[in-house]
Amino acid sequence: MIDPKLLRDEPDRVRAAQAKRGLSDDVVDRALSADSARRAAIVEFERFRGEQKQLGKLIPKATGDEKVALLEQTKKLAASVKEAEAAQAAAEEEWSTALRSIPNVAADETPAGGEDDFVILETVGTPRDFAAEGFEPRDHIELGKLLGAIDIERGAKVSGSRFYFLTGVGAQLELALINLAMDQAREAGFTQMIAPSLVKPRAMEGTGFLDQAADDVYRVEGQDLYLVGTSEVAMAAYHSDEILDGATLPRRYAAFSPCFRKEAGSHGKDTKGIIRVHWFDKVEMFVYTTLEDAAAEHERLLAWEKEFLNKLELAYQVIDVAAGDLGPSAMRKFDCEAWIPTQGKYRELTSASNCTDFQTRRLDTRGRFEDGTKPIATLNGTLCAMTRTIVAVLETHQQADGSVRVPEALRPYLQGREVLEPLGG
Template sequence: MIDLRALRDDPEAVKASQRARGADPGLVDTLLAADAARRAAVVRADELRTEQKTLGRSIGKADPQERPALLERGRALAADVKVAEAAEAEAGAALTSAHRAIPNVIEGAPPGGEQDFVVLEHVGEPTDFDFEPKDHLALGEGLRAIDTERGAKVSGARFYFLRGVGAQLQLAMLNLALTTAIGHGFVPMIPPVLVKPEAMEGTGFLGEHSDEVYRLPADDLYLVGTSEVPLAAYHSDEILDLSSGPVRYAGWSSCFRREAGSYGKDTRGILRVHQFDKVEMFSYCDPADAAAEHRRLLGYEQEMLAAVEVPYRVIDVAAGDLGSSAARKYDCEAWVPTQQAYRELTSTSNCTTFQARRLGVRFRDADGRPQVAATLNGTLATTRWIVAILENHQQADGSVRVPAALRPYLGGREVLEPA
């Protein structure tokens, strides 16, 4: 949730953020009105409760002839308090609803929709071949590494098996990611992938994109689409010690997404699937350090992309393409030769205090006062990377060169040979 004090101080900034996202700026006025109504309801209820307590003390000291009138006043006041407390609860619920309707306030993100991103840099040149390249599925089938036909037979569309060198390649990539994260001070975590509604709601995943989430109604649990969710909720309702800098975790988990709005898109291969594995970075930090931490997470992602030797670009994602919790997001998109296009491999988001405010995650400032923490997340490797690795490192005979950084995790293997 956004900071209500900041909203009261500068509502126009929040309206500008809404316009940049293509969202309704009128929601800001709704929230302001709900905030004012709740504060008025609290004041009214407090005044009546104070009057009730004062009256209660006076009844005990009153003369017998005065007591009946005071008791009558007490009964009337009790009824008024009950009505005021009901109004206070109703106003609180209305405020919560209006508060949760507004996404995070952007910080530097370009305005516009999905196609309005800004390219920040290109790294490497698009791979050029002197033969007709194969796509990742043809390569994966030739290596006997990917089996989408049996994935569909067993589980349905957008499921797959990674087998043989395909499974080994994924494990190599994710192990390299975890080793990289540990080297940068992240604590490795294998989190639960089923979470309570509070965790999913707290991270902002039950808003406009809730149709992307798998839910188990009988248990009232959700399958996570990223380990960002359990890692964000890990310290819910706690006060962290950030005196030595950010608290960082690297979560290795399976992830699940319904891909509800992607009918007909990327149906071939493993680019857009319902289940995949990922190593996700997650940081808690002082909000004053959040922008710098965001650049660090991007740097760690670029370090991994350099290790797997694929050309890519970095984009500053436009406001209208941000999730509700992100104030700014950078994507790294790798070149996919057979599509002649860049496709997303990593995202890193600065969520400022939006998630931590919902989840009750705080830290103590230099004066010892509790303050709301900032949270950030970033992809360090995921199953989708196999697409870029296979296509960019393929050779004319259908074999695939193994990037040097992955070879130690593949028993020193330098080339994956067709079966």
């Protein structure tokens, strides 16, 4: 959640941030009103409690009718205290609910608007001109069949639409990508992690995924557990209710986990192939750092993502995501979008988000520094989301005969193979 001090001291800044996201600023007034009511309720409760304590000191010294009167007064005061305590609890709950309904304040640099209002920061590489090479590119579905790499029909038979099997070289390609990503992360100083895909409600709510994205989350019926859509959720909760030594920051983790998404609202979009699926594996970078260093760490995460895409020899663009397309936790987000030849456009492959202290305030994670204990920041960045990366690699590096050239950086993880050959080829 946002810093309550920011809301009290700079409400117009919060209102402007709401407008930048295309959201109503009514919640700001509601939160300020709830804060005033909460403070008044605290004062009222403390007043009654003070009177109750004062009476408690007088009763042992009183006798006769005076003592009877004081006891009667104490009984009435106890009811008032109980009522004031309930009113304070209700006011606290209303304040907390209102505060939690306000998303992170978008950075000044974040473009205003919605999904289509992003700003292109950089374009890397040049998309292949297949016409100049004399052949029409095949899509990843056809290539997957030729290579014996992707089985969508049996995925649908076993699990339903938007599921798949990776088979043969398809499975080997995913494992190669995982190992390449994990090796890069380890060499950059990240601690490698295997994170759980099932988490408690507090982890999901603490990261903001039960706010705007609740419809896209799988809940396990009959159990107080959710399936994560990213290991960001588990990693943000990893240090919940802890005070970290500031000298140990930044703490960088690279977590592998399966991810699950309902893809709510995507009816009719990417219904074929493995671009948009209900389950995929991912290597996610997650960082705890100081608020002062968060912006610089955000740039570093983006640089590591670009390094990985460069190793895969992909053409891509980097965009600054508009405020209305940010999740509630992020104040700024960079996406790397790879060129998908058969779609003739760039598609998101990685994201890097700066969440400042939004998640750590919800999950009660702080840092201990020489000048005291204070909030810290979290950031997350996709290093490799498997299915979309496989799509980009297959389509980008395909050859006229249906084979696929293996990027040089991946070859050591594929037993030195330079080319993935069609079955029977």
